[in-house]
Amino acid sequence: MKLNVFFTCLLILPAHYAIADPLSAVDWLSDSLQQPQQVAPADDPLDGISTETIETTILSDVVKDTVGLLPAQVSGIPTDFWGDSAVKRLAAFIRYAPHGQVPEITNLWRRIILAELNAPVASSADNLLLLARIDNLLLAGDLNPAESLLKAADPNDQQLFRRWFDISILTQRSDEACARMIATPRFAPTLPARIFCLARSGDWSAAAITLSAARILGDVTKDEALLLGMFLDPEAFPEVSDIPSPIVMTPLTFIMREALGLPRPSQTLPLAFLHLDLQNKAGWKRRIIAAERLVREQALPTTSLLDIYLEGKPSASGGVWQRVSAVQRLKNALERDNQAALSAALINAHKTFEHERLRPVLAQWFGASLPNFTYDTAAQKIAFDLAALAQANPEKLKKIAPSTQTSQYILSLLDTETDVVPVGDLQLSIFNGLHGKTDKTVLHQLVDDRRVGEAVLSALTLLQSGADTDVGDIETALSVLAYAGFKDEALRIAVQILILGDKT
Template identity: 30%
Template structure:
């Protein structure tokens, strides 16, 4: 089954877990669409935003200090006072995260009861999630304010770095940078080196180099030392460090060749381009760009696509990078829309056809003519399906589409688009009579959107699994038990892997994952995931 990737949606979790099999459903009004975590981070009007702390003004003069002979005795007996001893490193771990619990609904004890090795393994091995609803929940967990498991301070540091690495792998470099900076870039050489790698991809390496100049002990990486020394104009120092690394064999031949051209560009004028290394790293990527041999990012890991969002890249490269990052939920949908509408298509075919289709749809939507809108909608939707950007399209245009009096296929399509948007509940309650879409009964889709038990069990395996999850749910008792033992973060990561198996065609896994999400109180994720499984499959 092909599924699409797209925007993020905020997740609500009950503060107190229900008994197994019972779901705690968020009672937020359906008309208010939740902000995504990525959108929330960039919003100046975020809901439940922490209020400024009031600083007390200087008060009136205090009463005079009593003279020594007026003061009460400081001890009441000659017995030795009781002293509480707390071993260093055993205190309460500090909270690390960018989104407060009042927004995520997740408790600060998210990781508290888990073993650090289990968490690191779960985060590292989590697959590339195919459902946007699952992506949204993953971002929320990674960015939530939470304390590390009780134990060594190094455990908390390792967990913070694992969260940052996963964010970077997804392409969410700005949140990754903010999180590693909050964790403390000077905490250890591992923290600094991770900060430097992300900064190189994000184009903010000057800040990292300035920090390194003040604290040279923060890295043992010779490449970083050479690069930062050269960026700071200390060419002799950079050349000396390069010579030492070369003589002692501290860097591989490919990296040495890159730094040689970086430090001595005059010696290589007219030379053939260097071969691209098989295993790319952020420093090599930036060096290729610096020596005038920038590399295309389409075949590199997703994090490298962020470099193509800069104005230095051509419009097509920016569009391709934005599509790739939007599919992973790492880029706000409005950024993609801004690039799609920035100028007229430069050619035809491929991405240019998508740009043209979206621009024609926007023009038709502005006209208010149902016939023009219906015609343009069909083409734009097919273009978005081709790029697996249905969720982004739905988030951008569902609300306006619900206000147009469409008929026939266009009405059913608008209904499906509304169900794929954050306003899925409002779409389900306001649409009447219910249209069918892609072979799915409208009443079944409405029941799922509202979290109700569908009346009829479909014959399709995945649809039947969704029916069972909302009528006779069988959540994973081990994951519920883990959540009640302050292992909620680990339970969520495991259910995300289970949900991904279900989205790819494993019906029993799908039913189990949806039932577990509902029992954990993650109702929004469960409903949106079910709707996405139903509506993002190829039409029959």
């Protein structure tokens, strides 16, 4: 059932988003010592298309929201993308951007977040848009580009520095951040952070004196003092085998507990914490689990996961070992080029990876080469789907395209010489959205009003459920993306929705 677009827009940003955490959506960030400033006050509603009040700002303050890693010719995002949209609204969209199951949606979000763009209306020294972009990357566990953004912006205030500090310790690259913190004490996100950095710099006596003073003055909790004391001198606490985990574990607490070999909390760790598990000393299984979670969010190159899968022979069965075995079996079958063995290996790998929402990863590894082989009937559709997900050339796709209506329709979207009539609500919605047959909506009007970025973010948010998105929202979102100049991206999203949503 197609939703009324006006009410759909009202659902894009729930009302509680208007009262964001004052500093960040990332609740594990190191606490700042300064009082937080409100990012999006309750009287600035973000739950629909709104008429923004005119705000003024000093031109010299508009600096860091423009920082990016990808120039326009690389990102494909025009520099005037934000246009006349208000910075608070854009920041809320980005900070709470859902990470869906459709790779092209995540890819477009990431390009926008990393793009070098002109600052939006009312950008100021608060750097709201930059902070939102960095927080989005932190939530996804994509630490390297987040760190690069921070360095490009120069993390010379507390809000930027606290993020850089947390990233630096999670990636085991804390020397530079610690040196800057010691040189500029006001940057210290917390007193424990300063004590940690003093120790890292080799000034153990200063670290111990600072901890002793903090304990006397009550500036650290009992558990914080114990953890820091153990970190500075583990041999002084031989009887302590564990310290209660805090409700919200900061990167610093996590790193010190790991260094001391203390038990991990029972709850699932934030994605950003998993980078520690990518190190060889973490063990093969733990590295696989961490890499899989990060790859799902495109926070780690898929080749990194493949390299880990191929490190050795699985010593057990089931779980992660089933996926390791499936990948190795498929790789060997491709090298032998035996139709029966390849078909069986492809079916097995597809089933195993589909269960873990890793089909797009399988496609990136092997999809481009699949049109070069022949398959049994049951495996042919899988080969076609994975090759299409990998954006294989339409001429190559024709070689392995099954005669099923869905596969032929996908081929028709990619090949102008193939004409297949859409069947069903989903295919019709995709056809209408891609071919300009959708009535103009308030989101299209945003494009006309020089609020292209806001329109695109709204469209991507409509698609937050991926292949399970309402067909009316799919049509609207694809139409808006195409209208805003992102027709190729809309096409890739449509193809991926058709494939990932097909349960046959």
